[in-house]
Amino acid sequence: MAGLYVHVPFCAQACSYCDFHFTTRLDGRNRMVDAIVAEIKASMPAWSGHTFRTLYFGGGTPSILGAEAIGRIAETAFQSADWALEEWTVEANPEDLDAAGLKSLKDIGVTRLSVGIQSFDPVVLEWMRRIHSAETAESSIHRAAELGFEHISLDLMYGLPVGPENRWHSDLQRALALPADHLSCYILTAEPRTLYGHQLDKGQLTAPPDEQVVQEYQELCTATEAAGFEHYEVSNFARAGGRSRHNSAYWDGTPYLGVGPGAHSFNTPKRWWNARSNAAFLRASEQGNFGDQQSFELLSNADRFNEALITGLRRTEGVNPSALLEETGQDLLTQEGLEALIADGDCEWHQGRLRIPEPRWPMGDAITLKLMC
Ligand code: SF4
Secondary structure, three states: OEEEEEEEOEOOOOOOOOOOOOEOOHHHHHHHHHHHHHHHHHHHHHHOOOEEEEEEEEEOOHHHHOHHHHHHHHHHHHHHOEEEEEEEEEEEOHHHOOHHHHHHHHHHOOOEEEEEEEOOOHHHHHHHOOOOOHHHHHHHHHHHHHOOOOEEEEEEEEOOOOOOOOHHHHHHHHHHOOOOOEEEEEEOOOOOOOHHHHHHHOOOOOOOOHHHHHHHHHHHHHHHHHOOOEEEEOOEEEOOOOOOHHHHHHHHOOOEEEEOOOOEEEEOOEEEEEOOOHHHHHHHHHHOOOHHHEEEEEOOHHHHHHHHHHHHOOEOOOEOHHHHHHHHOOOHHHOOOHHHHHHOOOOEEEOOEEEOOHHHHHHHHHHHHOOOO
16 A cells, blocks of 8 residues: 655745745746656656555645646556555645636546635735635635535644634634535644744744634634534544545555655655755756655664654554554553653543543644653
């Protein structure tokens, strides 16, 4: 079993908080598609014996490529490897999802859209430097559902330093009224080299207080539960059958190949990644050697144990200590601090697996750190 991730490093505009790898210079799109196609062809022979089940176009803004280029990349992947396709996701921004664009994505076989909405509030959208309006976002989701997309995910953000007081309540209500079966809700973090990071450094903005973030998280949990969503991972909520299979496979330790500049790949015990540079990636493609711009690391048993905790404890299923012991030789049950975490309510046993209770997920990183080796 395996997944394929395709990184599309283009965006129409740089959002104020984003440190993903992308460029707003769109003139290199055709060359980039050629290079990604070349990397798939060069990489797939090493993946013979794997059956790919999920395909995910992320970015950047994959929808900016249009369905023809996305279809060309996918077709190359389908012809170069063994597939039993269960899910094909394309990340999209609302402004790219007009009727013709949506129909083309449906026609090539895309099964799931992940739409970057972030907020419906005009003040917030302007501060974020998003291109779409609330109305564009809402109409694009209705249109996608009418055109037959069964799986639609919305990205939203909370813990913001701007916007009216009831902004999160209002955003949640508007999102939950849309025909989407999945929500990804992230706490905004200030990354260096972003406009938001710069505004904090210069004192032009103040980060929201912890109480605001906790209160918004609690409202998120309550509102999504009332609307019939399952909170299956710290940032992810799904209606029945709506969990992201591709992302769930990451958290399960399923091998995945990532192609495109900055994309990461994993096949235990090795992790490797392309340089975050479009120029280096295009040069590698011209030279027919993608390896020179890649870096890699070999994960020790302790690394794999720690990663399993980081990904597993963020999920409602938690981690299975016996499976972890078998895979990594590390015994979670003898980790110092486990008893205290359980006594304090930071961890709990559920059906033989250890997990962090939902109300404590926002503190999950600090809790997980206490169990890592
Ligand atoms: S948030 Fe999305 S659309 Fe905005 S700059 Fe980052 S990748 Fe591009």
